[in-house]
Amino acid sequence: DQQVKQNSPSLSVQEGRISILNCDYTNSMFDYFLWYKKYPAEGPTFLISISSIKDKNEDGRFTVFLNKSAKHLSLHIVPSQPGDSAVYFCAASPPIQGAQKLVFGQGTRLTINP
Amino acid sequence: DAGVIQSPRHEVTEMGQEVTLRCKPISGHNSLFWYRQTMMRGLELLIYFNNNVPIDDSGMPEDRFSAKMPNASFSTLKIQPSEPRDSAVYFCASSAGRYTEAFFGQGTRLTVV
Numbered sequence: 532d533q534q535v536k537q538n539s540p541s542l543s544v545q546e547g548r549i550s551i552l553n554c555d556y557t558n559s560m561f562d563y564f565l566w567y568k569k570y571p572a573e574g575p576t577f578l579i580s581i582s583s584i585k586d587k588n589e590d591g592r593f594t595v596f597l598n599k600s601a602k603h604l605s606l607h608i609v610p611s612q613p614g615d616s617a618v619y620f621c622a623a624s625p626p627i628q629g630a631q632k633l634v635f636g637q638g639t640r641l642t643i644n645p
Numbered sequence: 646d647a648g649v650i651q652s653p654r655h656e657v658t659e660m661g662q663e664v665t666l667r668c669k670p671i672s673g674h675n676s677l678f679w680y681r682q683t684m685m686r687g688l689e690l691l692i693y694f695n696n697n698v699p700i701d702d703s704g705m706p707e708d709r710f711s712a713k714m715p716n717a718s719f720s721t722l723k724i725q726p727s728e729p730r731d732s733a734v735y736f737c738a739s740s741a742g743r744y745t746e747a748f749f750g751q752g753t754r755l756t757v758v
Contacts, residue, residue, distance in 0.1 A: 563744055574749030631743050637687035
């Protein structure tokens, strides 16, 4: 049962343009969402997060949007740079007292073309 | 802090052998996670601990897998006996609790031949 889904295995974007990565979830109890970036032979690194009480969070070139009614979140990268080429994972966490469980999607490979 | 430290970085073993993966979480973090990354299933949560206590091991694929956290600074994931289908990259991560990000180690690439 895949509770967090990234339906696009790959995405190719031209340098300088906007990259939009999408993620859908099925569990309406999730209340915290995160995006991670992963380079080959490295562990995932945290990019940005959003709580379910918000619908937008921005950090520099990265903005995450949350649509709770659609159970959908997206990551916007503007402008896209060659160093953004990586695999991007979205993750979600249900409300567990005193603990945190992160459920990840399958990932989307983003390629930024010069 | 050096971050989450995993060892070994690479492990090649023969089918049937016991494999032990090790993890040192970030000091002060109270949650520790073991994930497995495969092409087919992405990042799967195997088990996670809170304050050294296993909270959810529903992701552990079979009884051949076991995990322990004897203290706040060390955890192991053991596979016995190992099988070729266990070949994957195994990640350990730790976090400071609710509404905080998890920090990942660099992973252990396991190959079972």
